[in-house]
Amino acid sequence: MPRTSPKTQPRSADPAIRFDDLTLGYDGHAAIHHLSGELGRGTLTALVGPNGSGKSTLIKGIIGLLKPLGGSFTVSMDQTVAYLPQHSELDRSFPARVKDLVALGLWQRCGLLGRHQPEDRKKVSGALTAVGLDGFGDRPLDTLSGGQLQRARFARVLVQDANLILLDEPFNAVDEKTIRDLIALIQGWRAEGRTVVTVVHDLDLVRSSFPEALLLARRPIAWGPTAETVTPKNMQRARLFQEAWDDDAPWCAPAIRVRPGRAA
């Protein structure tokens, strides 16, 4: 089970990811700092926090798009990673069919221009069935609704068959039925022992569907079982920390000023 303080936490032998006082940021300025702890294997964690609190930055760090400005993190050697970025219009304007988008998830195995074997085509069609898009394979992407496109993007994650899955705001602009179906997929991944981290803004959804949560406000505010993490008190602290953050401070300077009695 993840915790913010590795000093008090017995270290598990082999977590999916271990963070050691990690700082990530841009152009020498921290966007998130002092992250220590472990993401256990097979956990399902919601990454929550106000706008600009560093959630996407953390995901980008884990997949290697950003190098640490300080500290470090270790992704266990056997972890294969699938990443679903925030919804982008780019996906829709990609001049391709639904099955081509899903097959992109196979590129590590087949190469980007590789020929797909019958078993690959079977995987793609199985993934389309799993996300409720049976019969959509030949549809051009620009004919899909927002919810259908998000299902297709989930199918792309499915075919990657990764054991560490990172999803950045997958429930934005999709209806309740689609959210329910996508949550069922995510919970299925967890039941298979995969580790899933999902950026989520809807706190009711976090409380109902995510057993663990990491609350960020440029630093970890709380991390652990959702009921103990996503509390009104912690959310208030996160808001205060976020509002007190100085974007122009040099990295890891004591940029956070909280009122007396409200220290972390």
Ligand SMILES: Nc1ncnc2c1ncn2[C@@H]1O[C@H](COP(=O)(O)OP(=O)(O)OP(=O)(O)O)[C@@H](O)[C@H]1O
């Ligand atoms: N490419 C970038 N260059 C410079 N600063 C960036 C870049 N991307 C993000 N930031 C800054 O880093 C901080 C954290 O941004 P991040 O996108 O990680 O927040 P977030 O928690 O995902 O926000 P949201 O909930 O709004 O998506 C913000 O101040 C943001 O402006």
